[in-house]
Amino acid sequence: xxxxxxxxxSKYKYPLIKRLHELGVVQMTDVTRTMESPExxxxxxxxxxxxxxxxITAQVMSFNKILDFFAAVxxxxxxxxxxxxxxxxxxxxLEAEKVHGTKLLxxxxxxxxxxNAAVKEPEGRLNRLTSELSEISAKVESxxxxxxxxxxxxxxxxxxxxxxxxxxxxxxxxxxxxxxxxEITNGICYIGSQxxxxxxxxxxxxxxxxxxxxxxxxxxxxxxxxxxxxGLSGTPAEALSALGERKASLGxxxxxxxxxxxxxxxxxxxxxxxxxxxLLIERDRLEVQTxxxxxxxxxxxxxxxxxxxxxxVKEEVLEVTKGYSVVKESNPxxxxxxxxxxxxxxxxxRHFQVLTELYGRPKYNEIDPTFMLAPVFMxxxxxxxxxAVYGVMMTAxxxxxxxxGGRYSSSVKDFGVIFTAIGCATIGFGVLTGGYFGDFALxxxxxxxxxPIIFDPMVDVQLFLILVLVIGLIHLNLGLLIGFTENVxxxxxxxxxxxxxxLFLLQGGIALLMMDMKSIGAVFxxxxxxxVAIIHGPLFFFDxxxxxxxxxxxxxxxALGLATSGIAMTVNILSSMVDNVPIIGIVLGAMxxxxxxxxxxxxxxxxGFVHGIRLHYVEFFNKFYEGGGSEYRPYxxxxxxxxx
Amino acid sequence: MDISTGxxxxxxxxxxxxxxxxIGSGIGxxxxxxxxxxxxxxxxxxxxxxxxxxxLPQTQGIYGFLGxxxxxxxxxxxxxxxxxxxxxxxLAGVMDTTPENAALIMGLAAVGxxxxxxLAGLSxxxxxxTAAGSIGAVSKExxxxxxxxxxxxxxxxxxxxxxxxxxxxxxxxxxxxA
Numbered sequence: 001x002x003x004x005x006x007x008x009x010s011k012y013k014y015p016l017i018k019r020l021h022e023l024g025v026v027q028m029t030d031v032t033r034t035m036e037s038p039e040x041x042x043x044x045x046x047x048x049x050x051x052x053x054x055x056i057t058a059q060v061m062s063f064n065k066i067l068d069f070f071a072a073v074x075x076x077x078x079x080x081x082x083x084x085x086x087x088x089x090x091x092x093x094l095e096a097e098k099v100h101g102t103k104l105l106x107x108x109x110x111x112x113x114x115x116n117a118a119v120k121e122p123e124g125r126l127n128r129l130t131s132e133l134s135e136i137s138a139k140v141e142s143x144x145x146x147x148x149x150x151x152x153x154x155x156x157x158x159x160x161x162x163x164x165x166x167x168x169x170x171x172x173x174x175x176x177x178x179x180x181x182x183e184i185t186n187g188i189c190y191i192g193s194q195x196x197x198x199x200x201x202x203x204x205x206x207x208x209x210x211x212x213x214x215x216x217x218x219x220x221x222x223x224x225x226x227x228x229x230x231g232l233s234g235t236p237a238e239a240l241s242a243l244g245e246r247k248a249s250l251g252x253x254x255x256x257x258x259x260x261x262x263x264x265x266x267x268x269x270x271x272x273x274x275x276x277x278x279l280l281i282e283r284d285r286l287e288v289q290t291x292x293x294x295x296x297x298x299x300x301x302x303x304x305x306x307x308x309x310x311x312x313v314k315e316e317v318l319e320v321t322k323g324y325s326v327v328k329e330s331n332p333x334x335x336x337x338x339x340x341x342x343x344x345x346x347x348x349x350r351h352f353q354v355l356t357e358l359y360g361r362p363k364y365n366e367i368d369p370t371f372m373l374a375p376v377f378m379x380x381x382x383x384x385x386x387x388a389v390y391g392v393m394m395t396a397x398x399x400x401x402x403x404x405g406g407r408y409s410s411s412v413k414d415f416g417v418i419f420t421a422i423g424c425a426t427i428g429f430g431v432l433t434g435g436y437f438g439d440f441a442l443x444x445x446x447x448x449x450x451x452p453i454i455f456d457p458m459v460d461v462q463l464f465l466i467l468v469l470v471i472g473l474i475h476l477n478l479g480l481l482i483g484f485t486e487n488v489x490x491x492x493x494x495x496x497x498x499x500x501x502x503l504f505l506l507q508g509g510i511a512l513l514m515m516d517m518k519s520i521g522a523v524f525x526x527x528x529x530x531x532v533a534i535i536h537g538p539l540f541f542f543d544x545x546x547x548x549x550x551x552x553x554x555x556x557x558x559a560l561g562l563a564t565s566g567i568a569m570t571v572n573i574l575s576s577m578v579d580n581v582p583i584i585g586i587v588l589g590a591m592x593x594x595x596x597x598x599x600x601x602x603x604x605x606x607x608g609f610v611h612g613i614r615l616h617y618v619e620f621f622n623k624f625y626e627g628g629g630s631e632y633r634p635y636x637x638x639x640x641x642x643x644x
Numbered sequence: 645m646d647i648s649t650g651x652x653x654x655x656x657x658x659x660x661x662x663x664x665x666x667i668g669s670g671i672g673x674x675x676x677x678x679x680x681x682x683x684x685x686x687x688x689x690x691x692x693x694x695x696x697x698x699x700l701p702q703t704q705g706i707y708g709f710l711g712x713x714x715x716x717x718x719x720x721x722x723x724x725x726x727x728x729x730x731x732x733x734x735l736a737g738v739m740d741t742t743p744e745n746a747a748l749i750m751g752l753a754a755v756g757x758x759x760x761x762x763l764a765g766l767s768x769x770x771x772x773x774t775a776a777g778s779i780g781a782v783s784k785e786x787x788x789x790x791x792x793x794x795x796x797x798x799x800x801x802x803x804x805x806x807x808x809x810x811x812x813x814x815x816x817x818x819x820x821x822a
Binding site for chain 1: 692696699700702703706707709710713714717722723789790791793794797798800801804805807808811812815820
């Protein structure tokens with residue numbers, strides 16, 4: 001990664017940004033932070049923010065409003081989770097004109113006006129319809145309660161002299177109502193009521209209009225809820241059927257309107273989406289300028305660029321600016337904490353980067369451990385799943401992901417490749433140890449060619465244990481070796497000795513002791529202990545026990561491997577036991593077999609995956625790897641819907 | 645020869661293995677599940693995450709089950725006693741004792757093996773607590789998935805060692821692999 005500095009004439013600013021945006025390799029950084037010294041401050045001023053940005057934002061918001069309206073009436077169908085993974089619909093790619101700058105803004109303004117003109121009227125009508133429909137529903141709901149109340153709703157009115165009120169009140173308060181009202185109106189009122197349920201009754205009150213306000217106030221205090229029946233006539237039952245007819249006719253009108261709007265959406269949606277994306281790209285080009293600084297006639301920009309792209313970018317810049325520019329590059333400073341990291345791994349290994357990044361992206365100048373992680377993770381997973389058929393299932397899952405979601409989504413593709421790879425490793429280890437649904441092939445089908453080739457994990461447990469511990473020792477020592485060379489490269493000799501070298505001496509000493517070269521072995525061992533005691537102080541003892549714990553931790557490979565074959569064996573025993581049941585036995589046996597093995601595959605697959613990761617993160621990375629670098633995010637065009 | 649006491653002891657061992665591990669897993673899964681239900685209440689899309697974390701404390705129960713089955717196979721409770729008799733005879737030769745006595749020793753070893761993986765299965769309670777915290781963390785910050793996974797798997801180390809010791813005891817006393 002190198003630093004890139006470009007100074008150019010202001011008149012080439014937009015074309016230059018556009019070209020860099022299209023190239024998509026430079027990660028822009030804020031110049032104002034690097035040019036803080038007073039001399040620079042005299043020469044340069046901060047690049048102002050472009051007023052067009054606001055205009056674009058406003059337009060994008062109007063676009064969103066229309067698109068939201070379209071989506072509410074005719075939603076865009078989306079794939080569900082499984083369809084997305086295994087058979088996603090191809091993403092839509094639309095043709096886009098090559099317009100930018102003011103022309104683009106004019107174009108989108110025109111489209112906006114056109115669409116608004118077309119949409120405004122149906123949108124308003126739809127809103128009116130929906131509110132009328134909900135009003136009707138509310139009326140129907142309250143009328144349903146008084147369906148049998150004999151009253152002409154047209155009479156429930158307010159005239160100059162008389163006011164008629166109708167509503168629902170709690171049943172036990174009806175005597176309160178009559179006493180209270182005759183008190184207020186001196187007896188000049190009529191009260192009719194009828195119970196409509198266990199707790200409620202409908203109440204009709206006729207009073208003089210001059211007393212109407214007092215009457216309705218005291219009624220409200222009693223718990224009377226007034227019903228709005230304006231515009232209705234006939235008995236409640238008649239009014240209900242009239243409302244029903246109205247609702248039906250409004251409903252069919254709404255349906256028609258919706259189909260009209262769906263037609264509009266079909267006609268305009270894609271155009272809106274395309275222009276919105278173009279507007280967002282345009283806004284990117286304007287917003288990035290706030291990172292620049294400028295003089296009257298020139299501007300300066302800075303960024304990060306991968307070393308391999310420097311030559312081509314330089315050429316492009318000079319071409320766009322017709323030579324009126326200066327392009328400089330420099331190395332990152334000595335404290336490279338903010339340098340973005342661009343990971344480069346060979347094609348197959350690259351897909352395992354996701355596992356490294358889960359722990360932390362390598363820092364700048366730190367080794368990327370993915371090249372080691374990929375093969376070793378495959379090996380570990382193979383040992384832990386130990387079954388050729390489970391391996392085939394894993395591979396099939398991986399291939400399905402690759403053929404499905406992997407076509408369009410890079411993260412699905414990563415996991416597709418990982419699953420396929422670890423599935424193949426499992427097939428390999430399963431064939432070597434003779435695991436085919438556990439002991440099914442050998443014991444139940446009697447296929448003797450499928451016997452274990454190297455050893456049977458359920459029989460030669462000690463051999464298996466030694467094997468995984470040796471694998472652990474090799475793995476840890478590879479980690480130590482990488483850490484040692486990295487420390488030596490960075491000239492951190494004290495760390496190289498205190499973190500890694502003493503362990504080589506210690507292990508070498510133990511090996512010599514075991515090979516009967518007692519005196520040399522003891523010397524090596526002691527030097528190792530003394531070195532770590534000097535460098536790490538009195539707590540050095542825990543370094544030794546910690547390393548021992550690291551080695552023993554690899555025994556989990558054995559435990560999980562045996563768990564897979566042990567449970568597979570149990571499933572086989574169970575299904576053969578059920579198989580003895582008369583008549584339905586064979587069906588039951590098959591069910592136990594299938595469900596049991598799928599369960600075992602799923603649980604131990606998950607176990608193998610997380611423990612494989614854990615051995616890397618906790619035991620292996622611990623020896624040399626820190627992580628925590630920042631991601632390389634080049635300034636590039638984000639296209640989701642439009643073609644180049 | 646009389647192997648009945650040995651087999652009875654082995655049954656105790658198998659029972660402890662499965663039973664204790666089931667307590668651990670049951671409680672651990674319960675703790676994680678409660679946190680998962682909380683996360684789903686806020687966003688039903690978190691079901692997948694919650695399920696993965698809830699599955700982690702289940703492993704201890706599976707180890708306990710495996711330990712019990714291995715003990716039952718080794719002592720013939722599953723699959724017949726003939727192999728157990730010959731294994732006891734072989735062990736008696738090595739230990740210079742009677743086959744009956746060897747069968748008794750093997751039964752006691754099965755109790756020890758069952759205790760190891762069964763009690764280690766209680767580590768699932770701790771794992772459930774971490775898993776519950778992780779479900780909350782990942783609901784807020786999906787990027788923390790991998791790291792939370794590693795934190796949660798830590799507790800399982802002891803269950804793995806428990807299973808390992810069980811297997812080594814069974815192998816060492818001719819109950820497995822002979």
